[in-house]
Every structure is written in C-alpha cells, then in structure tokens.
Amino acid sequence: MLTIATGNKAVADAVKAAKPGVIAAYPITPQTEIVEQIAEYVTAGDLESRYVPVESEHSAMAACIGASVAGVRTFTATSSHGLLYMHEMVHWAAGARLPIVMANVNRALGPGWNTWAEHTDAFSQRDTGWLQVFVGTVQEAYDATLMAFKIAEDERVLLPMMVNLDGFALSHITQSLDTVEIGDFLPPYHLPHAIDTENPCGYGPMTGPADYFRFRWDIERSMRDARGVIAEVEREFAERFGRSYGPTEDYRCEDADVIVVAMGTLGKEAEVAIDRLRDEGIKAGSMRLRWFRPFPDLDLAGRDVVVIDRDYSFGFGGVVAHAIRSKTGIEPYSVIAGLGGQEVTYNDIADFVRNRRPGTETWFGVSDHV
Amino acid sequence: MTNIVERSVTNLSAIPKEEYLYKCTSACAGCSSSLCLRYVLKAAGPDTVLVVPACCTSVIQGIYPGTAMNVPVYNVAFAAAAACASGMSEAFSAMGRETNVIAYAGDGGTVDIGIQALSGAFERGTNFLYICYDNEAYGNTGMQRSGSTPLGARTTTTPGGKPTAKKDLDRIIAAHNPPYMATACSAYPLDLYKKVKKALSIEGPKFIHILAPCPPGWRYPTEKTVEMGKLAVKTGTWILYEREFGKLSISGPSRAAMKRPAPLEDYIRGQGRFKNLDPATLDLMRQQVRQNIERIAREEEGVC
Amino acid sequence: MYEIRIHSRGGQGGVTAAKLLALAAFRDGKHATACPFYGAERRGAPVVSFVRIDDEPIKVYSQIHEPDLVIVLDTSIMDVVDVLDGLRADGEVLLNSAHPLPGCNGTCRYVDLTGIALAENLVIAGSPILNTPVLGALAKMGVVTLPSAEQAIREMFTDERNVKAARAAYEELKV
Numbered sequence: 001m002l003t004i005a006t007g008n009k010a011v012a013d014a015v016k017a018a019k020p021g022v023i024a025a026y027p028i029t030p031q032t033e034i035v036e037q038i039a040e041y042v043t044a045g046d047l048e049s050r051y052v053p054v055e056s057e058h059s060a061m062a063a064c065i066g067a068s069v070a071g072v073r074t075f076t077a078t079s080s081h082g083l084l085y086m087h088e089m090v091h092w093a094a095g096a097r098l099p100i101v102m103a104n105v106n107r108a109l110g111p112g113w114n115t116w117a118e119h120t121d122a123f124s125q126r127d128t129g130w131l132q133v134f135v136g137t138v139q140e141a142y143d144a145t146l147m148a149f150k151i152a153e154d155e156r157v158l159l160p161m162m163v164n165l166d167g168f169a170l171s172h173i174t175q176s177l178d179t180v181e182i183g184d185f186l187p188p189y190h191l192p193h194a195i196d197t198e199n200p201c202g203y204g205p206m207t208g209p210a211d212y213f214r215f216r217w218d219i220e221r222s223m224r225d226a227r228g229v230i231a232e233v234e235r236e237f238a239e240r241f242g243r244s245y246g247p248t249e250d251y252r253c254e255d256a257d258v259i260v261v262a263m264g265t266l267g268k269e270a271e272v273a274i275d276r277l278r279d280e281g282i283k284a285g286s287m288r289l290r291w292f293r294p295f296p297d298l299d300l301a302g303r304d305v306v307v308i309d310r311d312y313s314f315g316f317g318g319v320v321a322h323a324i325r326s327k328t329g330i331e332p333y334s335v336i337a338g339l340g341g342q343e344v345t346y347n348d349i350a351d352f353v354r355n356r357r358p359g360t361e362t363w364f365g366v367s368d369h370v
Numbered sequence: 371m372t373n374i375v376e377r378s379v380t381n382l383s384a385i386p387k388e389e390y391l392y393k394c395t396s397a398c399a400g401c402s403s404s405l406c407l408r409y410v411l412k413a414a415g416p417d418t419v420l421v422v423p424a425c426c427t428s429v430i431q432g433i434y435p436g437t438a439m440n441v442p443v444y445n446v447a448f449a450a451a452a453a454c455a456s457g458m459s460e461a462f463s464a465m466g467r468e469t470n471v472i473a474y475a476g477d478g479g480t481v482d483i484g485i486q487a488l489s490g491a492f493e494r495g496t497n498f499l500y501i502c503y504d505n506e507a508y509g510n511t512g513m514q515r516s517g518s519t520p521l522g523a524r525t526t527t528t529p530g531g532k533p534t535a536k537k538d539l540d541r542i543i544a545a546h547n548p549p550y551m552a553t554a555c556s557a558y559p560l561d562l563y564k565k566v567k568k569a570l571s572i573e574g575p576k577f578i579h580i581l582a583p584c585p586p587g588w589r590y591p592t593e594k595t596v597e598m599g600k601l602a603v604k605t606g607t608w609i610l611y612e613r614e615f616g617k618l619s620i621s622g623p624s625r626a627a628m629k630r631p632a633p634l635e636d637y638i639r640g641q642g643r644f645k646n647l648d649p650a651t652l653d654l655m656r657q658q659v660r661q662n663i664e665r666i667a668r669e670e671e672g673v674c
Numbered sequence: 675m676y677e678i679r680i681h682s683r684g685g686q687g688g689v690t691a692a693k694l695l696a697l698a699a700f701r702d703g704k705h706a707t708a709c710p711f712y713g714a715e716r717r718g719a720p721v722v723s724f725v726r727i728d729d730e731p732i733k734v735y736s737q738i739h740e741p742d743l744v745i746v747l748d749t750s751i752m753d754v755v756d757v758l759d760g761l762r763a764d765g766e767v768l769l770n771s772a773h774p775l776p777g778c779n780g781t782c783r784y785v786d787l788t789g790i791a792l793a794e795n796l797v798i799a800g801s802p803i804l805n806t807p808v809l810g811a812l813a814k815m816g817v818v819t820l821p822s823a824e825q826a827i828r829e830m831f832t833d834e835r836n837v838k839a840a841r842a843a844y845e846e847l848k849v
Binding site for chain 2 (some may be wrong): 022024049050052053054055056058059060062063064066067068069070071074089092130193196197198200201202203204205206207211217258306335
Binding site (some may be wrong): 168174 | 679692696697700705706707708709710711712733734735736737739828
C-alpha cells in the first residue's frame with residue numbers, strides 16, 4: 001500500500017509484517033517512535049507479538065537472546081547510549097549465533113547531550129559479529145528491516161543484524177512508503193540450536209582456547225557466506241517487490257573521475273551535489289555505502305575518492321576513510337562532517353569535491369586539510 | 371506446572387531418584403550450592419531450562435563439550451540472568467509451552483550487578499523462578515566482598531572485615547509483591563525441594579533465596595558444610611520462611627530456632643572469615659540477628 | 675522543487691501541518707518530504723518544520739535555507755525569530771493573523787486560522803488546532819489541490835470539523 005511515513009514508522013511497519021514472537025525494547029530518542037508504534041500494534045491486536053517493556057537496553061538485548069534461543073523471531077530497537085549500554089549483550093547475541101534484528105537510529109554520544117545523527121554509535125559495535133546495513137530513505141528502512149530477518153535467520157548466516165538509520169534526518173522525515181504483502185517471503189523461524197528440553201544441551205559454558213577459537217572462525221566464515229546470502233535475498237526481494245538494492249548505491253559513477261563515498265542520508269544528499277558538479281563539467285559520482293559488515297568490495301580504482309565520515313576514531317581517523325584505504329589502497333580525501341547532527345548540504349558536499357586534497361583530512365567547518 | 375498433591379513430600383525418600391546434575395561437576399569439595407542445585411532440579415523435573423549468569427555454577431557444570439547437567443543450561447552475561455529468563459519465558463509462553471524457566475544465580479549476580487534486571491523482571495510479572503544461591507561473596511573469582519557479604523566477614527577485598535551489613539535482598543524482593551518468595555538453606559534439602567515445587571506451581575515471578583555455605587570462602591573444613599548451614603539456621607542468623615501472596619509463614623527448622631536461638635558464637639567460631647572479630651562488631655551482629663528474628667516473628671503474627 | 679518552511683511553537687501542530695501538507699502533495703501525485711527540525715525545545719518554544727514538493731524524487735535531507743514559502747502559525751515568534759531569513763526574492767509568506775502586519779507587504783498573505791479553529795471549536799488541551807485549517811489556505815494558494823488537502827486531512831483525522839475548518843480557510847484567504 002502506497003502512503004507516507006516516517007523512517008521510524010517504516011521500521012515498525014516492517015516489524016509488523018515480519019511478526020516476531022518477542023519484541024523487547026527500551027525507549028530512547030530518536031528511536032522511541034518505533035517501539036511506541038509497535039506497542040500500539042500489539043495493543044490493538046494488529047501484531048501478535050509479546051512486547052517486553054524491559055528496564056534497560058542491556059536487558060532488552062538479554063531478553064531478545066533468551067527469546068531467540070527459546071525458538072521465536074525477535075526484534076529490538078535502540079540508539080546511541082542505548083546501543084552502548086547493551087554492548088556486552090550485542091557481543092553475546094552474535095557469539096550465541098542468534099538472528100536477532102535490531103534497528104539502530106544513529107545518534108551522537110554524550111557528553112554533551114546531543115540527540116542528532118552520527119554514526120559513531122553503530123561503528124562502536126563494529127567488531128561484535130553483527131551484520132550492519134545503513135539505509136538512506138524511508139522506503140529503504142522498511143525494505144532493509146524486512147530483508148534483515150531473512151538474511152539473519154538464513155542457516156548459512158545465523159548472525160544478528162542491525163539496520164541503521166540516521167537520527168531525525170531519516171527517523172523523523174516523512175517520505176512516501178510502499179508497504180507490501182510479504183506472503184511467504186519470510187519462512188517460519190527455525191533455529192537449529194533452539195532450546196529443546198528433550199535433548200538438553202549446555203549453551204555457552206566454559207570453553208577452552210581451541211574450541212573458542214574455532215567458534216570465532218565460524219562467525220567469520222558465516223560473515224563471509226553472508227555476502228552471498230545478502231545478494232540472494234536482495235535479488236529475491238527485487239523479483240517479488242520490484243525494488244533492488246546492493247552493497248552500495250552507485251550514482252553516475254561509470255565515467256567519474258572523482259567519487260564521493262558516504263553513508264545514510266548524506267549518501268543521498270551527495271547525489272544532488274553530483275548533479276550540480278556534473279552541470280559544472282566535473283565528472284563526479286557518488287557511492288552510498290549500504291553494507292558496513294560484511295564490508296563489500298568496492299571498485300574505486302583510478303579515481304579520486306572523497307570519503308565523508310559521520311564518525312571518528314580518535315587518534316586514528318575516519319572509520320570509513322580507513323576502511324576505504326585498507327580495502328582499496330586508495331588514499332582518500334577524508335572529510336569529517338555531520339557529527340552531532342551538523343548541517344551538511346549538497347552545496348557543502350560539492351565543495352568537498354571541488355576542494356579535495358587526497359591524503360589529507362578536513363573537519364568540516366572546524367579545521368581544513370590537517 | 372505441578373499440582374498441589376504432587377508437592378506434598380514429607381521425607382527425603384519421596385524425592386525423585388532422577389538426577390539432572392551428574393556426579394562429574396567441577397565443584398569444590400564440600401560445595402553446598404551444587405547440592406542445592408541437585409535438589410532444585412529434582413523438584414523442577416526435566417522440562418526445565420536453567421539460566422545461569424557468571425557465578426560458580428558457570429564452572430560447576432563443566433567445560434565444553436562436557437557437561438554435568440541433564441537439563442538445558444543457558445549461560446549468559448553477569449547482569450543479564452533475569453532479563454534473559456524474561457525473554458525466554460515470554461517465548462515459551464508464545465509457543466504454548468509450559469517449560470520451567472529458572473534463573474540460578476549467585477549473590478553477586480543478584481544483589482549487585484544483576485539487581486536492575488531482577489527488579490525489572492519482577493515488576494513486569496515475568497513467569498519464572500529466580501533462585502539466588504548465596505555464599506556471601508564473589509566465590510567464583512576467589513572471594514571478593516559482595517553486597518551480600520555480612521558485617522565483619524573477611525574477604526580478599528575486605529581483609530579487615532566488612533564494615534557494613536549484608537544487603538537485605540529479601541526485603542527488596544518483597545517490595546515487588548511477588549506471589550511467592552522463600553528462603554532456604556543447603557542444609558535443609560527437603561525444605562528446599564518443597565519450596566521449589568510450590569514456587570513452580572504458581573504463575574508469575576517467584577523467588578527463592580538459598581544460603582549456601584562455601585568451605586573455601588568461609589574458611590571451614592569441607593566436611594562441615596551441612597553443619598555450617600544448620601548452625602546458620604539454629605543461631606537465627608538465617609531464617610527459613612516463605613511468603614505466599616504476601617502471607618509469611620516461618621518454616622519448621624526456624625520456628626524452634628527463633629524461640630531459643632543457639633549462641634551466635636557457635637556459627638561464627640568455625641569460620642575463618644570471622645577470625646579475630648572485635649567485640650563491638652560481634653555485638654552489632656548479635657543485635658542484627660535479634661532484630662531480624664523479631665521482625666520476621668512480628669510479620670508472621672501480623673503485627674507489623 | 676518547491677520549499678516551504680513552517681514556523682510555530684512546540685505543541686501548535688507545525689510538525690503535523692508539515693506531514694499533512696506532504697501527504698496532500700503526495701495525493702496530488704507529487705513527491706514530497708516533511709521534516710521537522712528538532713532541537714532540545716519543549717512545548718511552547720519556537721520550532722521549525724520543512725516541506726519539499728517536487729515532480730522528481732527528493733534526495734535532499736538538509737534544512738531549507740532559501741524557502742519559496744514561509745508559513746507562520748504564531749506571529750509572536752516574529753519577535754524572536756527572523757522568519758523571512760533566506761526567503762527567495764519571489765517567495766511568499768502566509769501568516770496566521772486576522773490583520774496584515776506592518777513591514778510584511780507584497781506577497782504576504784494572512785488568514786485568521788486561530789479564529790477559524792475556535793469557530794469550529796477545534797481545540798485540544800486548550801490550544802486551537804491550526805494544522806488542518808492551514809491546509810485549506812495552502813490549497814487556495816495553489817500549493818496543493820483542495821480535494822487532496824481534504825483527503826489528507828481525512829486520512830489523518832476522523833473529526834470532519836477539520837475539513838470544515840480547512841474549507842473555511844480556503845474561503846477566507848484572499849489571493
């Protein structure tokens with residue numbers, strides 16, 4: 001059905017279609033509307049899920065872990081400090097091979113208190129073993145959330161998945177949304193290692209180095225297999241519902257001399273900048289990085305690359321710039337912009353391209369070419 | 371769930387012979403908490419899942435791929451037992467299964483790091499049984515003080531004796547008005563068995579607080595582990611009772627002890643952790659025992 | 675692309691007005707986005723919302739700095755906020771006011787949305803509802819069509835007085 005919705009509403013609608021058995025969540029700005037909407041669906045009987053109103057995010061993830069291993073589909077949503085507060089259990093969920101789906105509404109971290117968009121929260125969970133996708137539109141928030149259940153629950157993956165959407169910029173913007181009848185797109189939840197009291201097992205007991213190490217390799221092997229599963233699921237989604245996605249969204253890249261790499265809403269805004277630059281005769285393109293884990297292979301050879309990081313790893317550099325550098329060998333022009341919801345317009349992005357100096361880093365509006 | 375008739379067990383021989391905790395545990399010699407777990411599982415039966423946060427039971431069950439447990443055991447992070455059990459209980463209920471969900475946690479994981487999740491799970495009315503086996507310190511990491519360590523006890527982080535009193539966990543739980551809560555002690559397995567049976571027959575959040583003496587932590591000879599539990603009860607230091615839908619009833623062994631408690635020294639003397647206790651602290655401990663006895667007695671009489 | 679900036683106070687319905695406007699434009703077959711700008715403000719503080727309408731999909735997420743239309747739901751804001759900031763040379767202004775305001779001339783229109791809401795007894799928690807009548811005024815200005823404005827209101831609200839109020843504003847606004 002074609003309507004309009006906010007990014008938060010789109011996520012809630014996708015969850016409603018996916019019908020998790022248990023949803024456990026704790027409110028935090030700017031994610032709260034997701035859990036409010038879900039609570040409304042559950043109360044109205046539109047969604048037959050158990051909604052567990054936990055007392056913290058740590059408990060939200062712990063409850064999802066308990067429910068997931070008991071044998072039902074699970075979902076939670078959080079943001080910023082909430083994500084960091086559950087960090088221990090975020091690791092646990094992946095280590096326990098539980099296909100929990102979580103929406104994370106990207107938000108800056110205090111102090112000072114700041115509820116606007118930033119990607120540092122998600123990147124702080126980089127090494128947990130979660131799949132991470134970043135979306136750029138309300139429609140994509142819906143589609144990616146639906147696909148997340150299918151990808152995570154695939155027996156070749158069995159890892160949790162995080163759907164990231166920019167706080168306020170996407171969570172609160174109203175755009176068009178086409179909701180779908182999912183039919184049998186999502187198979188019934190099946191966890192091979194679900195708890196079975198007739199076949200009792202120990203889950204996560206003391207484990208020696210040899211077994212522990214092998215389990216970690218199993219996670220990485222599944223993360224590698226996930227690339228193929230993601231492609232499969234995205235292809236099936238396109239066939240069924242007519243919208244296709246990939247590891248990146250490339251815009252006018254074919255003949256580009258310079259490519260802007262950005263994530264989330266800045267990645268969409270960059271497309272407007274590309275049109276302006278093309279009008280000026282600058283052969284620019286943009287590549288919106290959708291998948292962060294597993295990190296995709298990128299074709300950037302022979303081009304200048306401008307990376308916009310809405311994050312920072314202090315004492316090192318922009319997280320995405322570093323990923324591009326290590327994956328492609330290209331020395332990008334690294335722009336740190338949009339932290340704490342800093343306003344970044346398509347004009348600004350066009351300026352980043354015009355003024356690019358590969359090999360240097362610029363803190364937009366604060367410190368140039370450092 | 372068990373019905374009322376099935377819970378009426380009057381002697382140890384009536385307790386099922388089935389074992390869910392095998393003899394191959396990695397427990398310390400004289401470990402009373404593993405003894406408790408054995409009876410807890412006998413009472414709960416095979417359709418039970420144990421949720422275990424970081425505690426001695428994480429180790430007692432054995433090292434992967436071996437296990438001493440004959441029920442599914444879900445090991446989870448230190449602060450997360452009650453929350454994990456919440457999700458599990460909701461999931462089983464959503465699937466129409468009546469599997470018992472029992473969180474089995476030490477005192478550190480209950481009164482300290484796990485208390486927020488515990489409080490949340492009880493406030494939400496989660497259908498599960500939370501058991502805290504209390505050896506009054508972080509035993510698994512080598513006996514550091516916890517909020518449950520009693521006044522005067524020496525631990526590795528209170529080498530001069532703990533200057534403050536034991537946190538009154540039971541009154542915190544009582545403030546959540548659960549349908550069932552009880553205390554128990556490893557030295558009284560039949561009492562424990564019956565309480566677990568009764569707890570599991572009731573819908574909602576249930577709580578059992580077990581005093582579990584610990585030979586290496588309390589510094590007494592391993593063969594004294596049952597005797598130490600009995601002394602805790604006989605001196606009135608540990609009172610056995612249950613509170614069903616708010617109504618308190620004192621359990622048999624404590625009924626006599628409360629009328630004429632044995633001298634506190636009988637309990638303290640045999641424990642290295644109370645060595646060189648100064649007279650003022652001992653006096654304070656006596657006062658606390660007396661006040662506790664009076665409070666519980668008054669509550670049973672309906673005076674408070 | 676047609677860009678609209680809505681000034682209001684927290685609790686006056688500016689955010690919902692933006693959503694309604696986007697929905698009406700969407701029902702007109704256009705692409706539209708509505709985006710509130712959230713500060714740390716609470717009820718009563720000046721807030722701003724942005725609406726973009728275009729024939730093409732809209733990829734811009736940043737704030738509107740050069741609006742084609744500025745809507746002021748509470749003119750007392752004009753004492754503390756420069757509502758005309760960045761307004762395009764050919765831009766328009768719509769005020770919730772019973773009278774023209776000094777210094778606001780040319781393409782500045784006004785309509786008494788508060789009076790219309792009160793006449794229909796459209797009041798929530800003591801505040802007149804402005805977000806539905808304003809849609810009628812915008813229809814009169816040609817930003818959206820009147821049928822789409824009415825449809826959008828009916829999709830979001832069940833109380834038919836909202837549609838009546840929008841029609842009243844449509845009638846009252848002079849263009």
